[in-house]
Amino acid sequence: MSSKRGTLTRIKTREKIDGWLFVLPFVISTLVFFAGPLVVAFILSFKEYSFLDQNTIWQAKWVGFDNYLNALKDPVFKKALLNTTLYSLGVVPIQLIIALILALIVDSDIKGKTFFRVAYYIPTVTSTVAVSVMFMFIFKTDGLLNKFLKLFGIPPYNWFGDVRLALPSIMGMAIWSSVGLYMIIFLAGLQDIPHSLYEAAWIDGANKWQQFWYVTLPLLRPTFFFNLVVSLIGTFQVFDQAYVVSGGNGGPLNATMTVVLYLYRTGFRDFKMGYACAIAFILFAIIFALTLVQKKLFGEETQYQ
Amino acid sequence: MKFKRFVATATALLITTSLFVGCGKKEGQTTEQPKEEKVTITLGCWGSSPAETQLLDDQIKKFEETHPNIKIEKQVITGDYNQALQAKIASKTEPDVYYLDVFQAPAYISKGVVEPLDSYLDMEDVKDFEEFLIEGFKKDGKIYGLPKDFNSLAIFYNKDMFEKAGVKEPTTWAELEEAAKKLTKDGVYGMSLSADAARFIPFMLQAGGKINEGDAVAFNTQEAAKGLDFYFSLIKKGYAKQPKDLGEGWNGDALAHKKVAMAIEGGWMIPFMKDAGPDVKYGITKLPKGDKEGNLAFTVAYAMSVNSKHKKEAAEVIKFLTGKEALKMVAESGLAIPSRKSMEQLYTEKYPERTSLVEGTKGAQVFQFGANTTKIMDALNKAGEKLLFNKVNDGKAALDEAAKEVGQ
Secondary structure (H helix, E strand, C coil): CHHHHHHHHHHHHHHHHHHHHHHHHHHHHHHHHHHHHHHHHHHHCCEECCCCCCCCCCCCEECCCHHHHHHHHCHHHHHHHHHHHHHHHHHHHHHHHHHHHHHHHHHCCCCCHHHHHHHHHHHHHCCHHHHHHHHHHHHCCCCHHHHHHHCCCCCCCCHHHCCCCHHHHHHHHHHHHHHHHHHHHHHHHHHHCCHHHHHHHHHCCCCHHHHHHHHHHHHCHHHHHHHHHHHHHHHHCCCHHHHHHHCCCCCCCCCCCCHHHHHHHHHHCCCCHHHHHHHHHHHHHHHHHHHHHHHHHHCCCCCCC | CHHHHHHHHHHHHHHHHHHHCCCCCCCHHHHHCCCCCCEEEEEEEECCCHHHHHHHHHHHHHHHHHCCCEEEEEEEECCCHHHHHHHHHHCCCCCCEEEEECCCHHHHHHCCCECCCHHHCCHHHHCCECHHHHHCCEECCEECCEEEEEEECEEEEEHHHHHHHCCCCCCEHHHHHHHHHHHCECCEEEEECCCCHHHHHHHHHHCCCCCEECCEECCCCHHHHHHHHHHHHHHHCCCEECHHHHCCCCHHHHHHCCCEEEEEECCCHHHHHHHHCCCCCEEEECCCECCCCCEEEEEEEEEEECCCCCHHHHHHHHHHHCCHHHHHHHHHHCCCEECEHHHHHHHHHHCHHHHHHHHCCCCEEECCCHHHHHHHHHHHHHHHHHHHCCCCCCHHHHHHHHHHHHHC
8 A cells, every 4th residue: 555655656756857847948948038037127127227337237226116206207108108008999999899700700601711711810920010011101191091092082191100190000000910810819719609509599589699699799708808908918018010110219299109119219229227127017017907907897707508 | 668758858958958059158169279369359230231241341351461360250230239239238248349320429438338449549640530520439538439431411402303493502591492492393392301300400500509518408599499490491381391291211212203302311322322213313412501511420430348358459450440441442432431531532532423422521510419319319309390290389499398308
């Protein structure tokens, strides 16, 4: 009895060791490239530091909460936060609704649905820089969009150069380029719903609309929650579109200045890495809080089976 | 069973270690050959056009021929040069010698990462450099970089359009406005002007304004505002357009695509026009004179890292690459104006049509405004945009707000 127990513990220990060995590459890379920098960035956010300083990160001067307090007083940061919030509020709902509609279309029995699935997904795998350059071509003053609008007698706009239009233009671009990703996830969610539920609903006399409202939507809730969280995090971290379109300066008149673009500029252009880290952690706190709120609203696990 | 475990462990270790391949320093390679006299100096630069790369390679080759004990290893930094260099400096792996843009110079110098060069230099020889260029790399009387070449702004104009409209090369503000007005017809605009401080600052200087006084802001004056107002009045009166409003990327595109008759740009236009607008017959003329001459000079220097282990050799590299022989090669290539006075003549002799580019540098200020350079540039750019979008009544109001922004 006791020897058997011993063998069992030995096997268990070995399994543990083997397990750790297998995950070791990932654990180490996470520690070195993710957790480590995260801790350092957190420490830096309480210091005054730039990469050009001759002293090390550890010797840099502590400034307490100054970086955080300065951020709250900084008008450009506030503007960046406002822009990012507007961007997020605009992009997330539209993007998810379009993604859901597209998913419903490619989940139905229409002809050539494989083609549509691929076509809708292609923008997602295209590099955002390439997408931005392409959209700059479309949104140019003598670009495709203005030529198209001209057919209806609408005068040309300088889309990315106009204070009011620049941010919405980027929003349109972001929706177009990422809607495919959320469509795929919705599609997976849709196909996860057992057919028997629809059959039952049909027998109960539910029409298509009622089936969608009372079967599809409730069962899509976890998928919806996942998409909402991912999309919100993604939009709050928007950087490349704004960077390419404004040439890195967030112009015109800070109309396309986003939080991440601003922290990049403060860190590498104004040599204030500590301040940039503080901005990053404020952004983290905002995203974290929003995710918790969403979890409260949408996140309870529901089982129908 | 044991063998399997060995394989599993080995695989896990292999994957783990392979993650870090390439993270290690490569410096060790030179120390492996002990006691060899040959010193390797690393030279950090950004990637540029094939012609410029060729020029630098030729210069390096010449250097290695005359200095057999020093080898130059070129490190081309692609992408965001400033960001990459900062990361290298933070990890103390920066090149011994690197390009330093005059715009970034104050930040780098004040942080103490650049070695002062005075002790390595022959001060008589330094006098050959254009003073206003050296000025951009000085702090407290010490020289922190030797400029390799420079460019300044001029008016590039379409000769055919000028002829057809019967317009002569403008030399004053009034003539410029008149010319722009006459040239604006048939869907073509007189000028392409961008709301970019690097283009409108010369006009502020021409009006007698200043940008900075040491590290303090000095642009919120009536004079500077006059220059700003004049620049944007050309757009508001319809004689000039922003390149973006013409559907073009920058002033150069607008001129190359014959959408405008004039554009304010620098020597980099010459290779560009060859490619983008080979059929455009263009001329170059000095910026107009306001109350006085005013222009900006864009320059890059070779600077030395304070952490360099071979400072004497690094100084040799810098001195050679900014020396007469190397700058003669710059002059002959025509890619930029050599930073030495003695070589400017060579440049204008070889390229007589570019004489106005060199002449236009008299009264030029280097593109740098003290310790607050980036803040000043951000604020001025915004001031320009505010004027353009009518967010402020006039240039003075825009500049006052900009001064306040820098002060924060």
